[in-house]
Amino acid sequence: MTATVSAPTFSSRVVNGILAIKPLANLAKNRARQMMIKRADSIGVPWLAEVAALKARNWSEDLAAVQNPNLTYPNYYVTSFHAYEEGNLGWEPALEVEVAAHAVHARIWQEAGANGDLQLRQSYHACLKPQLKTEPQDIVDLGCSVGMSTFALQAAFPHANLTGVDLSPYFLAVAKYRTDMRAAGNGTRLQGTDATASIPTWVHGAAEATGLPDASYDLVSACLLFxxxxxxxxIAVFQEARRLLRPGGSFAFMDMNPQSEIYAKMPPYILTLLKSTEPYLDQYFALDVEQALMEAGFERPTITPNSPRHRTVVARVKD
Ligand SMILES: C[S@@+](CC[C@H](N)C(=O)[O-])C[C@H]1O[C@@H](n2cnc3c(N)ncnc32)[C@H](O)[C@@H]1O
Known part of the structure; x- marks a missing residue:
């Protein structure tokens, strides 16, 4: 199987050298953050106000309800992501995920604005749905975070039972809060689903070792995880997805498209800055997903661009 990591270019090494100097890295991070907050405001998503409202809550009960205190985190997970020192394991990233997703996805399509995130998820489902043999009844959303992808799946498959799996108990606490709000009839702009759908189950665990039962799901989905x-x-997640699926079931994921012209044309220093917040991006870009999925027990997957910079990969269980 092809699983190579390309060598960094000279300009990438220079940027990496600069980022290794902490005060310069912090300056770059703060600047990027301010730009994101400004962008969110410009599309009608009041970042600071929304995060302040979430921060004002007492989260201890939500956290206790979702957290598995016996979980051992994989080493690769316990590192910084997205310019948060604590990576995915903290309140700041958890309370900012939604506004950040809206800001980041606002520019996927020109004029998308605050609808960019929803449009991205709908474009994934539009690729996925015609490829499914039957309407899925039981769906797992791997790397579900605060539930945006789970709620979007629920809107697309309103009769399905949803299970969201994530390694961050902070993100899951927010997901739980969102479900509680919806059950109480207080849906928000961020959910995209109706109050009559069933309540998702939130599981604090690793996508590669979910602890969920064998052959019990029709669709295993992962948005922006890989x-x-x-x-x-x-590769371990592909194998776990295969284990979870029933005969005739499908595994699907939506994520950045390494073949997108946007990445090919991106100035190397910007790409290096992006990689500094995404520690495994090189490995993801170099992974031969077609080969790896077939080796995990799937038929040859389809790979379809669903946005100018994202792809949808769908693989059916091999009979
Ligand atoms: C970029 S977020 C995407 C979240 C969500 N699926 C969406 O579309 O908005 C990636 C998520 O994957 C989770 N994650 C990363 N590695 C994981 C693993 N091995 N097992 C479970 N969750 C993981 C992170 O905690 C984070 O919530």
Missing amino acids: HELPQTAA
């Missing part, structure tokens, strides 16, 4: 994984973990 660019956060080293290749060994990605």
Whole structure:
């Protein structure tokens, strides 16, 4: 199987050298953060106000309800991501995920603005749905975070039972809060689903070792997870997805498209800055997903661009 990591270019090494100097790295991080907050405001998503409202809550009960205190985190996960020192394991990233997703996805399509995130998820489902043999009844969302991908799946498959799996108990606490709000009839702009759908189950665990039962799901989905994984973990997740699926079931994921012209044309220093916040991006870009999925027990997958910079990969269980 092809699983190589390309060597960094000279300009990438220079940027990496600069980022290794902490005060310069912090300056770059703060600047990027301010730009994101400004962008969110410009599309009608009041970042600071929304995060302040979430921060004002007492989260201890939500956290206790979702956290598995016996979980051992994989080493690759316990590192900084997205310019947060604590990576995915903290309140700041958990409370900023939604506004950040809206800001980041606002520019996928021109004029998308605050609808960019929803449009991205809908474009994934539009690729996925015609490829499914039957309407899925039981769905697992791997790397579900605060539930944006789970709620979007629920809107696309309103009769399905949803299970969201994530390694961050902080993110899951927010997901739980969102479900509680919806059950109480207080849906928010961020959910995209209706109050009559069933309540998702939130599981604090690793996508490669979910602890969920064998052959019990029709669809295993993962949105924007794989660019956060080293290749060994990605391959282990493919195997876990195969284990979870029923005969005739499908595994699907949506993530950055390494073949997108946007990355090919991106100035190397910007790409290096991006990689400094995504520690496994090189490994993700170099992974031969077609080969790896077939080796994990799937038929040859389809790979379809669903946005100018994302792809949808769908693989059916091999009979
Ligand atoms: C970029 S977020 C995407 C979240 C969500 N699926 C969405 O589309 O908005 C990636 C998520 O994957 C989770 N994650 C990363 N590695 C994981 C693993 N091995 N097992 C479970 N979750 C993982 C992170 O905690 C984070 O919530």
